[in-house]
Amino acid sequence: MSDNTENTSNAENPYRGDFPILAREINGHPLSYLDNAATTQKPRAVIDALVRFYEHHNANVHRGVHTLSEEASSLYEEARAKVAAFIGASAAEVIFTRGATESLNMVALGFARGLLRPGDEVLLTEMEHHSNLVPWQEAARETGAVTRFARITDSGTLELEDFAAQLNERTRLVALTHASNVLGTLNPVAELTAMAHKVGAVVVVDAAQTAPKGLVDVAALDCDFLAFSGHKMYGPTGIGVLYGKAALLERMTPAFTGGGMIAKVDKERASWGEVPRRFEPGTPPIAGAVALGAAVDYLQGVGPAELRRREAGLTAYALEALDAAEDVTVFGPPAGDHRTGVISFNLRGVHPHDVAEVLDETGVAVRAGHHCCQVLMQRLEVPGVVRASLGLYNSREDVERLLAGLNRVREVFGVSGVSGGEAARRGRA
Numbered sequence: 001m002s003d004n005t006e007n008t009s010n011a012e013n014p015y016r017g018d019f020p021i022l023a024r025e026i027n028g029h030p031l032s033y034l035d036n037a038a039t040t041q042k043p044r045a046v047i048d049a050l051v052r053f054y055e056h057h058n059a060n061v062h063r064g065v066h067t068l069s070e071e072a073s074s075l076y077e078e079a080r081a082k083v084a085a086f087i088g089a090s091a092a093e094v095i096f097t098r099g100a101t102e103s104l105n106m107v108a109l110g111f112a113r114g115l116l117r118p119g120d121e122v123l124l125t126e127m128e129h130h131s132n133l134v135p136w137q138e139a140a141r142e143t144g145a146v147t148r149f150a151r152i153t154d155s156g157t158l159e160l161e162d163f164a165a166q167l168n169e170r171t172r173l174v175a176l177t178h179a180s181n182v183l184g185t186l187n188p189v190a191e192l193t194a195m196a197h198k199v200g201a202v203v204v205v206d207a208a209q210t211a212p213k214g215l216v217d218v219a220a221l222d223c224d225f226l227a228f229s230g231h232k233m234y235g236p237t238g239i240g241v242l243y244g245k246a247a248l249l250e251r252m253t254p255a256f257t258g259g260g261m262i263a264k265v266d267k268e269r270a271s272w273g274e275v276p277r278r279f280e281p282g283t284p285p286i287a288g289a290v291a292l293g294a295a296v297d298y299l300q301g302v303g304p305a306e307l308r309r310r311e312a313g314l315t316a317y318a319l320e321a322l323d324a325a326e327d328v329t330v331f332g333p334p335a336g337d338h339r340t341g342v343i344s345f346n347l348r349g350v351h352p353h354d355v356a357e358v359l360d361e362t363g364v365a366v367r368a369g370h371h372c373c374q375v376l377m378q379r380l381e382v383p384g385v386v387r388a389s390l391g392l393y394n395s396r397e398d399v400e401r402l403l404a405g406l407n408r409v410r411e412v413f414g415v416s417g418v419s420g421g422e423a424a425r426r427g428r429a
């Protein structure tokens with residue numbers, strides 16, 4: 001069992017109290033929120049930043065000379081600087097978007113469509129979220145390029161030899177996830193980027209699942225573009241980030257145009273303003289950006305090492321318990337440095353949605369289904385999986401409530417509930 005690094009009970013978790021929603025009861029039970037890969041809950045500091053902005057500083061940005069507009073503009077730009085520092089970028093390389101999906105689409109629309117020619121290849125992996133798959137599929141379809149998929153192993157890691165074998169002089173773009181939202185697999189992005197750069201490909205990284213863990217350092221990864229969402233990193237919905245290397249952003253065409261992003265407009269044409277605002281037409285999600293800055297402050301207050309240490313310990317604990325149950329199939333790599341706290345599994349004889357529904361009756365929030373990864377579901381040969389994904393405020397109590405909830409599922413559906421440990425004690429394992 002892992003060392004005593006996690007608090008056993010929710011009451012002892014030093015962060016849980018920062019999140020007001022976690023005081024809620026669900027179906028008469030305390031809430032064990034284990035759906036953090038979908039979205040995280042918000043700490044008081046982030047909620048307060050939103051309220052403070054609207055109560056004291058609200059105005060449009062970069063337009064007025066009045067005091068409020070200047071305050072709003074500087075808060076918005078301060079947030080950009082905080083996000084840039086958080087990922088090791090410069091502020092001019094950080095574009096605020098509505099989320100990871102929009103960020104990836106902006107690159108597909110504004111960069112890939114200009115880059116790809118008939119016969120060119122886009123290399124993806126079998127573990128991509130639809131948001132990092134469909135935009136490339138569409139870009140390929142429109143340009144006559146083809147998409148290829150690097151395979152994954154049976155334990156849910158990327159097959160590095162296959163990735164290497166599929167890279168060739170026709171590979172113009174590689175789009176891959178930093179961590180899988182289903183398997184928890186952490187991909188060796190720095191290594192993969194170096195391989196892709198050797199054949200001259202542009203590398204786009206989906207960091208939706210790793211930004212919340214403080215794992216993104218664009219200088220170390222050396223990727224060309226990188227996308228993530230605020231709402232998965234304890235910030236608000238409706239705000240996200242596209243990072244791009246300065247030279248590539250200069251080459252990218254704005255996918256969306258309008259006010260606030262131009263240098264000059266006449267009846268025939270317009271010229272673009274400076275990067276990054278060239279890619280932020282219209283009124284941006286100002287309050288969201290400011291509150292994302294507060295989320296970054298919060299995460300930096302906790303510290304990436306602490307985030308990782310807590311999650312790794314709790315992940316090992318949960319995986320050990322689930323692996324011990326002979327009627328549970330766990331997908332993804334074993335506990336260790338190469339995975340996050342996203343734990344997907346199926347309970348034999350019960351549909352994933354039924355598992356999630358009964359767990360909800362016990363106050364345990366998990367997600368079930370294909371998790372926007374239908375290519376991965378085909379590879380795993382399952383219609384869907386149950387996913388428990390850990391956040392900063394989870395403790396062993398949440399994992400224990402998940403395990404107890406699974407016993408309830410077994411009771412309700414009349415399926416066997418002998419755990420590996422019990423089976424061994426009874427001499428049946």
Ligand code: 7TS
Pocket residue numbers: 037038039099100101102129131132177179180181206208209229367371372
């Ligand atoms: N990429 C990955 C790896 C994701 O996990 C998600 C969202 C996205 C992209 C898209 O992010 P969005 O904020 O633009 O929607 N993943 C999930 C999930 O796993 N369950 O709900 C949303």
